[in-house]
Amino acid sequence: MSAKRLQQLVEALSRSARHFNKSEVECLIKLFDTLVTASGDRFGAVGFDRNMFRDTLHRAFGMTDDMVMDRVFRTFDRDNDSCISVEEWVEGLSVFLRGTLEERIKYCFEVYDLNGDGYISREEMFQMLKNSLLKQPSEEDPDEGIKDLVDIALKKMDYDHDGKLSFADFEKAVRDDNLLLEAFGPCLPDIKGSLAFEKKTFKENRKL
Template sequence: MSRKRVKLLVDSLTRSSKHFNKSEVECLVKLFDTLVAKASSHFAGAGFDRTVFRDTLHSAFGLTDEVMLDRVFSTFDRSNTGNITVVEWVEGLGVLLRGTLEEKMKYCFAIYDLNGDGYISREEMFQMLKNSLLIQPADEEPDEGVKDLVEIALKKMDYDHDGKLSFTDFEKAVREESLLLEAFGPCLPDIKSIIAFEQKVFRETPK
């Protein structure tokens, strides 16, 4: 990318970004270019693919759950092209690293709403909790334990008692108990990973 294009891109992203200043945006664009270079040449210039994305989030933030990583990829990949563009990268990281509670609630809800119908259903909760739980001892039926957890979650969060969670239910529950933000599996980096990532990426001040 020519220096002129980079400058225009950084200016435009700085204007649209609520969370990063200009030098931070430059650092993120630089990191984006490094990741694109790692991706298959098929996407060169357009962005990087799911594999590079998952590897990056895994090594930067310790996110390991494959279902969650796929869902995080889908929320970043808003244009649904199968690769992450520089705009999606900067905006997505804005929420991941410095998002407001409001933004994080929307992000987590979108991750957990597996089929995108605007609700987190019993089946979706079961699917996610099943993946994030450690396997139980042999004498215990693991699915039963997961079903119990789903019922507990519904009892606590399903305010309108329709057997599924709308965003309104989810938001109300999280505002009352912030730990419920990641009730159905880890999809946000922890504070330690965020600090380490920012120090590493933003330490290099662009020339």
């Protein structure tokens, strides 16, 4: 990437990804470039495809749930072109690593709203929970336990009692109890993961 292009990107992205300062934005752009070049993928010129992104989530943040990683990819991929551009990468990480509660509520809701209809349905909760919970070999019918969890979640979060969660339901529930933010599966990095990623990315790249 030319120095001029880098500077233009840093200027633009330090305005849109407001949780990073300019030198952090520059480090993230350089990391993106490094990862894309290392992959030697045909998408390389434009950005991350789904597999590269999942590899990065797995390596950097220890994410292992395929369904969650897939949803995180779709949430980052704002223009739905199945490729994450450098802009989507930096803006996505701004929320993923340092988002305000409001931004993270919006992000998690998007991850859990599998069909994008503006609601988290009973079926969507079931799918997400089924994927993120470990199956115990002794359980006769693990699906029953998941159905119970879905019922508990609805009882606690479905304020208008329509059998599904609107964004307003989800937001109110999370504001009342922050632990419900990732009620249907871990889609944000834990503190340890984010600190390690930031330390590595921002310290090491500054030496370049």
